[in-house]
Amino acid sequence: METVIGTIAGALTSISMLPQLIKVIKEKEVQPLSPTMIIVLMAGVALWVVYGIMKSEWPIIISNSFSFLVxxxxxxYYYILKE
Known part of the structure; x- marks a missing residue:
């Protein structure tokens, strides 16, 4: 049961930024984004990936790797489209 809950939690948090990415791609507008927030978030999920590897926890590794990618x-896109 723990693995199921962890997998669902990881999937939901991993896809949370997907709507933002889709919106940026469609509208080509990045002004409201904070690159600092994105960098801090990426550092956090990168550490979660390392932690997952250390614990051999695939739900943590996969969900946070996807989050890092998104x-x-x-x-x-922020740096390509910023004016």
Whole structure:
């Protein structure tokens, strides 16, 4: 049961920034974004990936790796589209 709850929690938090990424891609507008917040969030999820690896916890590794990817793309779009 713990693995199921952890997997669901990880999936939900991982996809939480996906709507923002989609909105940025569609609207090509990044002014409301804070690159500092994205960088801090990426540092946090990167540490979660390391922690997951240390504990051999695949739900932690996979969900936070996906989150890192989404936030990394968001940061890339921020720097490409900022005026």
């Amino acid at each position: 936030n990394g793309l968001l940061l890339i």
